[in-house]
Structures are given as structure tokens and as C-alpha cells.
Amino acid sequence: MQSTANYLWHTDDLLGQGATASVYKARNKKSGELVAVKVFNTASYLRPREVQVREFEVLRKLNHQNIVKLFAVEETGTSRQKVLVMEYCSSGSLLSVLESPENAFGLPEDEFLVVLRCVVAGMNHLRENGIVHRDIKPGNIMRLMGEEGQSIYKLTDFGAARELDDDEKFISVYGTEEYLHPDMYERAVLRKPQQKAFGVTVDLWSIGVTLYHAATGSLPFVPFGGPRRNKEIMYRITTEKPAGAIAGTQRRENGPLEWSYTLPVTCQLSMGLQSQLVPILANILEAEQAKCWGFDQFFAETSDILQRVIVHVFSLPQAALHHVYIHAHNTVAIFLEAVYKQTKVTLQNQEYLFEGHLCALEPKLSAQHIAHTTASSPLTLFSMPTETPEGLAFRDPALDIPKFVPKVDLQADYNTAKGVLGAGYQALRLARALLAGQELMLRGLYWFVFSNMAGMPEIQELKGAAELRAKLRTLAEVLSRLSHNITERQLSLSSLSSELARDRDQVHEDRSIQQIQCCLDRMYLIYKQFRKSRMRPGLGYNEEQIHKLDKVNFSHLAKRLLQVFQEECVQKYQTSLVMHGNRMRVVHEARDHLRLVACSVAAYSTEAQGVQEGLSKILDWLSHQLLQDRTKAAQASAGPMASYSCPALKDLGLHMEELCEEMKLLAFDLQDNNRIIEGLSRAQSASDV
Template structure:
């Protein structure tokens, strides 16, 4: 074995390829001597051999016992020439979850899809441990490895079973293992504060560590943070974890010796949707419970997390609120349940909800299953219209805080500052992309809203035409009845009153027509406004500008990383370092200016415009609904009136037939001809009405075809380059 390499009979590795290092062992990237396959080799140090033989062998035995896709696989146990045992394990190309969280783009936690992958893998791995009666006792992001699957998706695996032991649900243990930030408060008190105690610990201590790990993964930060940090202020750390109110999932001390700020929510900077958070937060509150008696058990934990993982997100954009939502719901739930979930998250009552998809109304029956809903994404959501006034005063995100730049030259402080800044600018970039997407969804959504009302106006005009046709028929029939009665009977006052009412409806129809035409004109004006804004959107290069600023700041961070490794700089290198600090200050100002004066201002301007659109369109929609109710009822009344008039006309004509035996043959023949002509005239009128209604129907079909053609040829608006 040389100074740079080491080997066993079947494996070799470079001592420089360190994957991880702990108190008792170091893990290297190695290779199988025969196949060249990459492996992870865990080599134990001398300190590990001071442990009892039983403890030394425990990790070997545990890994031999466990066999699961979310547990790192043990390949071999081999020996060095010095007789030291080494574990040869599955190599995970993605490093650890901790490595991933330390990347600047994840400074505020993982994206939702990746977080769900972590959740699923850890839950399944933990479930396998419990099925085998194993407690890990050192769950943390550094002990969760990331393997990249053939499809490019992450697979997370639990590793490092040096502290693990077999323990059933009702058993206890006294020994202490773990990493202090993730350690259960009872164990923390004994090992970190050196307080003697005789407490025993159960399997629930793993759940506390899992809770801290999930919070860290979701937010990029630890849930319990003293002002000076968890390792520099252990007393406050213990105080935060043990005095945490029920339901709180984090505690933060912002100033030295200051009060603790508790929260029952994840921070605004978290990338998880509110829909996922509302299911996740109760789980965190249940397992981040210091009292072992009140802490959730594994059965409750597995039930709750499995329920989350079995839900599917339906992406929704509440148009008038200008808010995006993810409705996490079971695929087998009914649409009625879905509507209730939408109401709970948006505050829009079920009876006021209307859904659109790809510009068209989405007809849904309450008994339908959620699995039959169309596929949605964040950029192609269902659009939710509300039939009542809504407010859209808030921005979808908050601007992150930027730390104060160190005033003095200090390679270490400057490096740490740029590391934080790179993470913050990544968050700025996500905000710019989100604002761009929301602007696009607002413009597309209101375009669809306007087109729906345009179609409604066209249908209303056709209804007026139908009403006009029916009115003419009724008036004609009424006139004939009145004439016949005037010739052969006393005047019927009721018929005259009905005739007057029909005349009044006829006189009011032009007013309805003018109102609908005014609506159409206003819609045309709004669509011109919408089209102008839609044309501008693709030319907005805010996303690209933010990307360029991010690249410049990352380049400075990389330079400062080199300077930190050097420690002491030459005069010229120091001058370059200081010049780059000036450039960094300028870049940060440009980042803030871009988002405040450009992106956010444009978004606020669009919100103001859509607020006006929303008020006008909702007013139109309410008037159109009233008119539809009126026109439907009026058409029904006219048809019924026409039926009654036909019956009345038949009765009159029957009474006009001769009944006396002494009447002359010529008079009988004349009456019969009059009756026949009257019925033929009535048949002719019916045929004319039918023809006119068919013509109206054709015009409706043609107008709808024209609308669909307009939608089909409408160019799609550009989306941000990176989403």
C-alpha cells in the first residue's frame, strides 16, 4: 500500500478521493479490481477499535440484515493488510443530501418535486428499518445519500449504521449517539450539556431527527436557531427545543439574549406550495415534540406521510386573486371534494367557482373522479374564475434579505458573504421567473375570460333574435284572434291587455340589443389593451438579465473561494480582490434595481390593469347571467302563450262553423273555406318561424366556429427561458 492509495484483495482506492469523514471512519471512492465498478469504501480509524467488539460488528450485521432500494447496499466486508475491516458499499454518485443543500441554489430549500422525492425515499427507508426492528439513531442530511437513476431522477438512500441497533417499538436504550443539531432534546441535555440523568430513549428519537432533516430540506435552514448558532450557544439551543409551544415547528432568536420567535408555518422563502405545506406542517409538528409521550409514533408518522405521497397535485391559478395554488388530492376523490379543497385554499365558495382549461370552460360533474381532470403543470394550470369580487393586492413572493457586505478586507468574511449572496440571487432569479410566469397566466386567463363573454354576447344577440321571431308570431296570432272576435263576438278585454304587454316587450328589445352591443364594444376595447400587453411580454428580458448578473456574482464567489484557500494574498491579488468587491456591490445593486423597479413594478402595473378588467368583466358577466335568465323565461312564456293562442284560435274557428239545419249550402261552403284558409295561413307562419330559428342556429354555429378559429390561430406568448 503506497502513501496515496490503499487496497484490499478485491478493491482499491485513492486516499485523496474522500467522500466523507466522521468520528470513527472515513469513506473513500474506490473501484472493484476486476470490473472497475465504482464503490464506496468505509475505513475505520483507530478510535473505532476502542469500542467493544459487539459495537464494532453492529454496523456489519445491520447492513447484512437490511435489503431495500432506499438503504445503501453492502457489497463486501474485507480487511486491510493491517487486519482492519473495511465496508465496501454502493457508490452514490450524487453525494449526500447535505451536499445538495449546501449548493447555493438550494440555500432556501429544495424545489417541491425534489423535496417530495426525499420525503418518499426517507419514509420508505425508515419503514424498512422499523419492519426489521432497527433504530438508526443518527438520521441527518449527511447520512442520506443521493443516487442518480437512469431516468435522471434522484434516489435517496439511508447510510451510516454505526449507531444503529435492534430495538422494538416498546423497548428503550440508554446509550447516546447522533449529531447535536439533529439530536432529540432529552439526549441533547445529557450529552451536550453534560447533565447526569437516568432517562431512557425509545424509537421516537429517530422521528425527531427525521423532523429536523425534513425542515432543513424544505427551507435550507435548521428549525431551531440561537442567535450565535446551535453549537456556540448550547443552553439556548436546549431552551428552544424544550420550551417550544405545541404546534410550533421552528424557533428563532434574532438578537443576542433576545426572545424566541416561534412559528407554526414554514418561512415565505420556502419553495414548497401552500397546498403541500398544509399537509406537511402537521407532520413536522407531530414529530418535533420533545416530550416522548406526546410525540407521534411511527405508525401515525407512516400513515400521515403515506397519505401525502398518495396525493397528486392539481395546479390552479385563481385569476382575479392572481395567486397560484397546488391542490393535493387523492386521484380517487370526486370533483365535489376537489371543489371543496379549492374553496378551502382560495376562499372562493364552491357556488362561485368556474374552471377554464386551455382557454375553454371545463364542464365537470360532481361525481366525476379527480383522475379524469386534465393534466396540469405550474405553467399550464386550471384557471379559476370567481363569480364574486376578489382582491389581488399581494405579490406572490417576498424579496429575500441580503446580508450587509463586510466593510474591511477579509478573505474569509468576503468568501462567506459571497456564498450567502449567491444563494440569495438564486432566489431573486426564481422570483423574476415566477413574476414573468404570473404575468403570462394573467394575460392568457383574461383573454380567455373576455372570449367567453364575447361568446355569451353573441348567444344573447341570437336569443334576442329568437325572442323577436316569437313575438311577431304571438302578435300576429293575437291580432287574428282579436279580429275574429271583433267580427263575430264582443271585444275581449283580456286579449287586448295581452296584446299591449307583447307590444311593450317588443319596444324594449332594441334596448337590450343596444346594451349587448355596448358590451361587445367594451370587450373589443379590453382585448386591444390585452393584446398590446401580450405583445410586450416576450420582449421582456428580465430573466436573461438576472441570469447574467448571477453568473457574474458566481464568478466573483469562485475567485473568493480561491483567495480563501490561499489565505494570505500578494499585493496584486489583494488589489484584484478589492476591485471585485466593488464590482460585487454594483452587481447586487443592479439585481435589486432589476427586481424592484422593473419586474415588481411591471407586475404591480398589470395587477392594477387586471383589477379594472376584473371589475368590468364581472359586471358584464352578472348582467349577462340576468339577461340569460330573463330571455330563457321569456322564450318559455312566449312558446306557452303561442300554444294558448293556437288553442283559442281553434276554439273560435269551431264556434264559427254553421250549426243550423236551415242554413244555405253556399254559406256552409264559405265558412269551410274560411276555416281551411285560416289553418293554412297558420301553418305558413309556423314554417316561417321554423326557418327563422334555423337561420339563427346557423348564425350561432358560424359565430362559435369563428371564435374557435380565432383561439386556434392566436399566437402563444413566450415563456421564460428557465422555469
């Protein structure tokens, strides 16, 4: 046990260790509050006095939620070693998060945005106080959980920090080599003499490497054999990198350098976020300090991302989910243009459903009027079907699974198990995404079929209108033919709707996710044993035999996991993509046919209205004539010649009364017919919207 006047810790509770100090988990002697104490070793006191006190001075100057707080500076009781008492972050560092097998291919998008927000806010506070950190890396970004369960990341380890204005330079070298700016790397790692001075933008390079690492799970610049085994090539990659490239690798010994201008397909970030992030990485991962962005532009561009809202859009033609990043103050027109950039669906062909209802998006309105979406409840985009839906783009996890070496090598076996487990977690994520994609395909198409059926006129009304053919033969024949065609379309769509509902039930009954999760759980137990065993100098005979059996079982579980992923997830998903493409064409043809029906009936509307107006005039004239005849007949019956009134006049009156009644019925039928036509016109208008 070691202690200061107010704090107590055990040397077994080591949190981290560096060249000049060790960090332990400690407690306040009075309150029991957990803290982190940084205890400086003998080597630290060999540094100049001003360097020794610099970290204390820097931390006292800072006060921000994304920077680890300094509580006190104390000394141990016996050796009089300096101790920094700091805020304790119980969830480790960003590096420990990234080293977890489930994050082998980078963080999920939501978590990455939290990291970005916290790092940007913390760095902004440093620059406001004129401080350069000089050792930004995932291991120096601590994580704790907030009261609402959210991650909070905090910058720590200010041993290399110093005060430096934007236009000032320094010549001392600090940092971790994988995250060092190339100019600093040349002198610190390659030991090449050079007289370059460094500015605050060296922190931006380190931030760029850190953000790439967080997004992908890997370092951006990797020579064959690794960064620490091939330092000359590491330097070449960082300094020869073309403009716009964000990563470089050497895949074989003495092989060519390969550049990447995009994030890898295994990255979990959406293309909407990647399109915003990649230009930032390209401009801060710039070896020439004169070409690198300054902090002002970096803060402006990252803040622009963080201030945007996400609208989730599932494109039925592509069978793909898109994250559209827009500002709340943007117009709907800007949103529609952003959708076009990601889907290539032109503005005039974009039709939307949300939760089963047609969603009319007025371009002039504010984007705030767009419904609140989630990945499981997105806007559904309908447009012209493509030949083959693209679906989710992914890399087969089997390609990233390493093989166990035949002999027992505890460190190698641990590394292999970690790699296999990472690929297994990637397979689980992909399986969930593929299943969710099938659900969105079926649900979206089902909704669209239902909305089009709901927009159709009642078949019975069309049949009733067709019965007018005795009085309006031409129009009745058209209505009868249209009624038959729409009946056929309705039966087709009803069949498709039932088929979609059946397939959705099958998706819900799928158990492949549970099977993959079961394999992963069993693999994780073996992985934990390997992680524990690697710390031992060796294994006894029996333990070694168990270790060998665990390797065999681990490999069998990995094989089973991949089999389920390929046969139960990928194959079903690919089959569903083909079916989705065919169904899209059926729905699109039915919708186009409905539009033609509505247009055809609308064309006859004018003619029918003209007939109605003509009949109304005739009816008015006949009614007037009938009234006059009745008046004359009444006058005649009152006179002396009443007994001699003509019987033909009575017959004519009765005939005109019958004709008048028929005209009234015909006018009523025409009014009913016009109501049907107006219904079809409304269906066309709704479909056009």
C-alpha cells in the same frame, strides 16, 4: 494509493470524514466499477468489539433501494484496517444539495417530495428490521441520479445504528448535535448527568429537523450566535417549545425566544403541501417522548401525503396558484371543499375553465375525472372578484442579502458571496413566478371572456327577431333593447379581449429573467473563485487586489440584479394585479348582465309560445273555412245558378287566402323567435354551470 484485495483508491478522493472513519471514492480492480470505501482509523478500534462489528451486522441485514448497499467487508493490505465497500452515490449528500446557493431557501416542492418519499421508505425498512439509526441528518442521506434523471436518496452511515424494538430503550449517546433529540443533547452536549433512557422516537426528532432543513434551507432551532455558540439557549429552545410550534429563534443576544407555527414565506413549498406537512413536524418535533408520535402514526401520515395527487388551480380572483392535494379515490365534492379551504371561494361560486374550455365538475363523480394539470396548465377558477387580488406572497430578497466586510477575509468573503448568491437565485425564482402569474392572469381572463362571448346569441339573429315588432310590438321592443345591450357588452368584451392579448404578448417579450440570469452567472464565477481562495492560507498582493475588485464587481452585480427584480418584475407584477382586479370586475358585470338578459328573454318565452299557439289555432280555423268556401264555390259553379254567383264571395276567398299566407309567415317568424329564445336559455344554462 491504498487498496484491499479487490479495490483501489487515492487518499485525495475523500468523500467524507468522521471521528472513527473516512470515506473515499474507489474502484474495483477488475471491472473499474466506482464504489465508496469506508476506512476505519485507529480510534475506531478503541471501541468495544461489539460496537466495532455492529455496523457490519446492521448493513448485512438491510436490503432496500433507499439504503446504501454493502458490497463487501475487506481489509487494507498493510495496516489491516477494516474497510466497508459500499454503493457509490455520485451526486453527494442532501447536505451538499442544501449548501448549494440555489437551495439557500430550501428545495423546490417536487424535489422535497422525492426526499420525503425516500426517507420514509428507508426508515420504514429500518423499523421493519428493528433498527434505530441514531444519526439521521442531511449529511447521512446520499443522492444519486436514476436512469430517467430523477433523484434517488439513500440512508447511509450506520456506525451509530443498533437493533432496537419499539418498546426497547438505550442509554448510549450518538449523533450530531443540531439534529439530536433534546434529552440526548442534554447529556452529550451540555454534559449534564441524567439517567434518562431513549427510545426509537429519537430518530423521529432527527427526521423532523432534517425535513425542516430540506424545506427551508435553515435549521428550525437557532439561538443568537448559532447552535454551537450558544448551547444552553439551544437546549432551552428545544425543550421550552410550545405545542404546535415547529421552529424557534433568538434574534438578539439575551433576547426573547420567538416561536413559529408555520414554514417561512421564503419556503418554496405550496400552501397545499405545507398544510399537510406542518402537523407532522409539530408532532415529531416533540421533546417529551411520551407526547411524540410513534413510527406507526408517522408512516401513516406521511404515506397519506405521498399517495395524494396534485391538482393545480389558478384562482383568478386572488391571482394565485394553488396546489390541491387529494386522493384519486376522493369525489369531486372533496376536491371542491379543498379548494374552498385554500381560496375561501364557496362551492356554489366556483366556476372552472381548463385550456380555454368550460369545465363542469360534477360533485358526485370521482376525482379521477378531473383533468391532468400542471403548474403551467392549471384549472382556472373564476368567482366573485375581490377588491384587490392577493397575488403571490413573497419576501423581498434584498432583505436577505449580507454585506461584505471592508477588509479581506477569505472565509467571511466566501460566506457573504454565498449568501448574496442565494438571495440572487431566490430573486430569479420569484421573477419567474411573477412572470408566470401574469401569464396565468391574462390567459385565464382571456379564456373566460372568450367563453362568455361564445355563449352569447348571434347579434344578427336578435336584430332579425327585432324586425317582428310590426306583428309582436311588445316582445320586439324587449328584444331590440336586449340586442342593443348585448351589443354594447360584446364591444366592451371584445376590446378587453384585444387588450389581454396585447398584454400577453408583452409578457412573452419580457427579458427581465434573462437579465437576472446573466447577473447570476457572472456572480457565480466570482463565488467559485472565492470558494477556491478560502482554502488558501493567504493571497499575494496582486491576487488580493483582484479579490477586492471582485468584491466590488460582485456587489455591483447584486445591486443590478435587485434593480431589475424590483423595477422590471415586482413593479410590473403589482401593476398587473391592479389591472387584473379591474378587469375581473368588468368580466363579472358582463357575465351577470348576460344572465339577466337570458332570464328576461326566458320570461317572455312563455308569452311568445302562447301567442304562437293562439295564432296556430286561428290559422287552422281559417284554413278550414277557406277549404269549406272553396268547396261551396265549386258546388255553386256546377249548378244552374252559377252565372248568378256573388262576386263578394270571390273577394272573401281571396282575402282569406292572403290572410292564411300572412298567418303562415307569422307562425314561421314566431318559430324562429322561439329558436333564439331557446339559444339564450342554453347560454344561461351554460353560464350557470
